[in-house]
Amino acid sequence: MAKNKAITLLSIGHACVDVYQGAVAALVPYFVAERAYTYAAASGIVLAASLLSSVAQPLFGVATDRRALPWLLPVSTLVGGLGIALSGLGDSYALTLLFAGIGGVGVAAYHPESARVARVASGGSHTAMGWFSLGGNLGFALAPVLVAVVVGAGGLGLTPLLVVPALVGSLLTLPVLRGLERLTTGAPEASTVPAGPDDVASFVRLTLAVVCRSVVFIGLSTFIAFYVRQRTGGGAAAGTAALVVLYLGGAVGTVLGGALAERWDRVTVVRRSYLLTVGAVAGLVFLPGPALYVCIALTSAGLYVPFSLQVTLAQDYLPSRVGTASGITLGLTVSVGGLFSPLIGRLADATSLQTALLPLIAMPALSWLLFLALTEPARATGRPSAPAPP
Known part of the structure; x- marks a missing residue:
């Protein structure tokens, strides 16, 4: 199978998973x-999906580092879809949490192995990994539209229809898996980049920065619909529009990040993006009216410019444990961000949503501070690492 076709199918499959x-x-x-x-x-409910995903993600990453598990792609896609599809059935809060957790485990199982397969299929190309990440962003963007069409039309009882993307995504992975053995054995240039020494300290700093980013994104994903409806006086459509803007801004940011990394190194691009995001989040919290949507778009783009760049940086910091690095940056850090959602919710119940969102302004600032200590990996530049210019 041609590299471009494999990456395209993997990107669409990534969208079908991240929609959940x-x-x-x-x-x-x-x-x-x-x-x-x-x-x-x-x-x-967000916490339930995030918590089980957080626990499972590193385990799947370690497993894929020890042995290739390509069958996880279709299976995990189906598990993730079934969990979310069943979450709206019945009135039991406990069952809702259980099904959301099952969906989270499916998503957790998908990311480490899919990132490994994408790296093999692309020959280690940062650009190809950007397109793979873009698929996930588009899945996020389509999620509120899909939910609005299905659940908005007939209530939570129609959530079983949400399984359709999982069925499509699992089928799309099959031709990739059939061509994977031929790709790895017949095209030496498509193999993974030879492993070098691991830079664990830099990887830990990177992980902490991505966690801070995740707290902002998951917090906004959970509450932005409510917040926009309160600030603008709009109805459900206003909240859905805010989610679409939030997720589409991420897709734009991912593409922009790859382009900017062609001009500057990845660490510099990520550092500047987080610094600009601080102002965008502040505007989102304080500015009223239509300007709110502009700030949502800028915040989302600013948070997603670093997304694929951080994945490839993580793989370069841990070249001998690509599955672990991919699982943590693509999935675990996103899940950990969800652990803070109940704290935001409790603060909102006690005060107001605007007050509860105030701490999110500090998160991209912390990510920026952590990136000040990072350097571009030597493998990416072909020469010894040097601090990226501020």
Whole structure:
């Protein structure tokens, strides 16, 4: 199979999986409306998906470093879709948490192995990894639209229809898996980049920076629909539009990040992006009216410019453990961000949503500070590492 075709199918499959990460947050307003959940209880559903995903993600990463597990791609896609598809059935809060958790495990299982396969298929190309990451961003962007069309039309009882992307995504991975053995044995240039020494300290700093980024993104994904409806006086459509802008801004940011990395090194691009994001999040919290949507788009783009760049940086910092590095940056850090959603929800219940979102302004600033200590890996430049210019 040609590299471009394999990356395209993997990117679409990534979208079909990550639609379920975005769907969890998109379902929250419907749980609140139909079941009268508090902000804290509703964000607990996001926590359930995030918590199990956080526990499972490193385990799958370690497993894929020891042995290739390509069959995980279609299986994990189906598990993730089934979990979210069943989450709206019944009135039991415990069952809702269970199904959301199962969906999170499916998403967790997908990312480490899919990133390994994408790296093999692309021959270690940063650009190809950018397109692979873009697929996930588009899945996030489509999630609120899909949920609005399905659940908005008939309530939570129609969530089983949300399994359709999982069926499509699992089928699309099959030709990639059939061509994978021929790709790795017949095209030496498509093999993974030879492993060098691991830079664990830099990887830990990178991971902490991505966690801070995740706290902002998951926090906004969970509550932005409510916040925009309160600030603008709009209805459900205004909240859905805010989620779409948030996720589409991420798709634009991912493409922009790859382009900027062609001009400057990755560390410099990520550092500047986080610094600019601080102002965008502040504007989102304080500015009223239509300007709010502009700030949402800028925040999302600023958070996603670093996304694929951080994945390839993680792989370069841990070249002997690509599965672990990919699983943590693509999945675990996103899941860890969800652990903070109930805290934001409790603060919102006690004060207001605007007050609860204030701490998010500090998160990209912390990511920027952590990146000040990072350097571009030597393998990416072909020469010894040097601090990136501020």
